[in-house]
Amino acid sequence: MKVQVLSIQPASEPNTHQVLVSVGTETHKFIFTTEVNQVGEQLLQTTRGDRTFSEVFRFNQRVAMNVTNLVVKCYNHETINLPADVGIFVTPEKALSKQKQFENSSLADTDSQQSKAVEREIRQKAIAIVEKLPEAVLDEAVKFLESLYVKGEPVE
Secondary structure (H helix, E strand, C coil), X not given: CEEEEEEEEECCCCCEEEEEEEECCEEEEEEEEEEEEEECCEEEEEEEECHHXXXXXXXXXXXXXXXXHHHHHHHCCCCCCCCXXXXXXXXXXXXXXXXXXXXXXXXXXXXXXXXXXXXXXXXXXXXXXXXXXXXXXXXXXXXXXXXXXXXXXXXX
């Protein structure tokens, strides 16, 4: 099913937008929130859809990313043309059927070990960056870093 963003309008809360999206013949309204945090001398902008958006596009991450990118452009006052095609929606069954299965469990173990090594390296780099920040921005930096933590649920 074709997915289109039909409109993006400011919502009642500050830094929020109401986004009207069509998925096939159905129309959905989602609320997107944008936060801008300063970490050191850098501004970091984060835009995310509400829980319903995440659930609807759980198996359509590329489409979700395209919708979010349009909201980011709107927030930044960039020109966008609506309605905008943002991709093709697939059912959870079709999305799962396209996933490749591991042929060898030892390969999965190797990937897991590499992933943990990368996580440790990233954590160490983040700690090194935070340690260099001035004392005045440490609380804000910690709050921002904590906001990045996302607990994933296993897909059944």
